[in-house]
Amino acid sequence: MKKLLVSICIIGLVVACKKNDSKPSIQTTDSTAQVKKDSLGITQTIPNKEEALKKTNDEVLQALKNKDYQAFAALIHPQKGIRFSMYAFVDKKEDKHFSKADFEKFQPTKTLFTWGAHDGSGDPYKATINDYILKWVFSKDFTKGQYSLNTFIGGGNSLNNLKEMYPGDNFTENFLKGTEKYGEMDWKTIRLVFEEFEGKYYVIAVVNDQWTI
Incomplete structure (x- = not known):
């Protein structure tokens, strides 16, 4: 038994x-x-958040480098669109904002937009979407920049309010160090702010930064 x-x-x-x-x-x-x-x-x-954000960051930069604005538009948030800030200080009332549809509509055209004001002179910066991206947003090859996630690398005397304007959102930074010739004060950086939508990260803001007077 x-x-x-x-x-x-x-x-x-x-x-x-x-x-x-x-x-x-x-x-x-x-x-x-x-x-x-x-x-x-x-x-x-299943990629983790850090991997997904790095991948999307690289896709955005590569699209800009290749002047592939259709690929770039595909990475714009479908509901919130995208905002461009000339400097570290984000002004949601004055900075240029596009819905995804408007960006796709106006990008191929010669329509002029006011993107902000030049530091120092205060003169308004007017340009087409293509010219603004070529001459300001991607004025240097940021694919070669120093990458960071949710951490600032570059910083000058311009007020940086990104975290206050986009609380809780993830952002990446791609920093290019300045040259010895100019005492490294000719540094530039681009920050991309992302928000998740239906399981994928999309860019909602492009914030450029550099040394200001």
């Missing part, structure tokens, strides 16, 4: 182990990326 009970217990344990082994596995790595198996047993890797 005792032998019969022991045999039953052993069989029960084996069955339980097999049931547990049949469940889809989910593993979390130190980087918080997830590896899981779907219902067909196919392994899928």
